[in-house]
Amino acid sequence: MSPRPFLSLLLGATLALGCGAPSEAGTGLGLELRMSQAVASEVGAFQVVVLRDGRERRCAELQRACVQQQVKSEELVVLQGPNGKKGRALRFPAALSEGGTQQMSADIPVGRDYVVIIEALSRTNPPRLLGSSCNYLDSVSATRNEPLIAAPITLTAVECDPTIAP
Structure with missing residues (x-):
């Protein structure tokens, strides 16, 4: 399964997730994304989803195709974005x-x-899936949380529409 040539630069992309105490706006998980500029022109957005029972899940399997093709909607944890909107997936326009x-x-x-x-x-x-990062998060507490360093984005050669409805 060979990825497209322009995607090969995604291999060097890394993500860093930092958890902090919830602010007055209710922001509990901060995400800082780092990506090669050579890939930035291909990326339109980043979609974040969270699943319970993380240790029972295999990241390698979840990264082979769009998450929405592999799990039921009710398995996705409801998240709240910085704008107050809730959904089973949060989408952030790429603005590197x-x-x-x-x-x-x-x-x-x-x-x-x-x-x-x-x-x-x-x-x-x-949209199509360019790649994904899968990260285990042991716990989220009501107080300050330790930072989580995310895994690099793994290339995906599967054509699928990753869109998850709210």
Whole structure:
């Protein structure tokens, strides 16, 4: 399964997730994204989803295709974005700075044993999956949380529409 040549630069893309105490706006999980500028022109958005029972899930399997093709909608944890909107997936338009970084945030419920998946979506309509990052999150507490360093985006050669309805 060979990825498209322009996607080969995604291999070097990395994500860093930092958890902090919830702010007055309710932001519980801060996400900082770092990506190669050579890939930035292909990425239209980033979609964030969270699943319970994280240790029972295999990241390698979840990264082979769009998450929405592999799990039932009710398995997705309801998240709240910085704008107050809630959904089973949060989508952030790609707005990478010159340094290849982007700030995002989301509220996730206090709990244990999550898996956080960040999918890079193409600019095309309908979007297609360019790659994803799968990360185990042991717990989210009501107080300050330790930062989580996310795994690099894994290339995906599967054509699928990753769109998850709210």
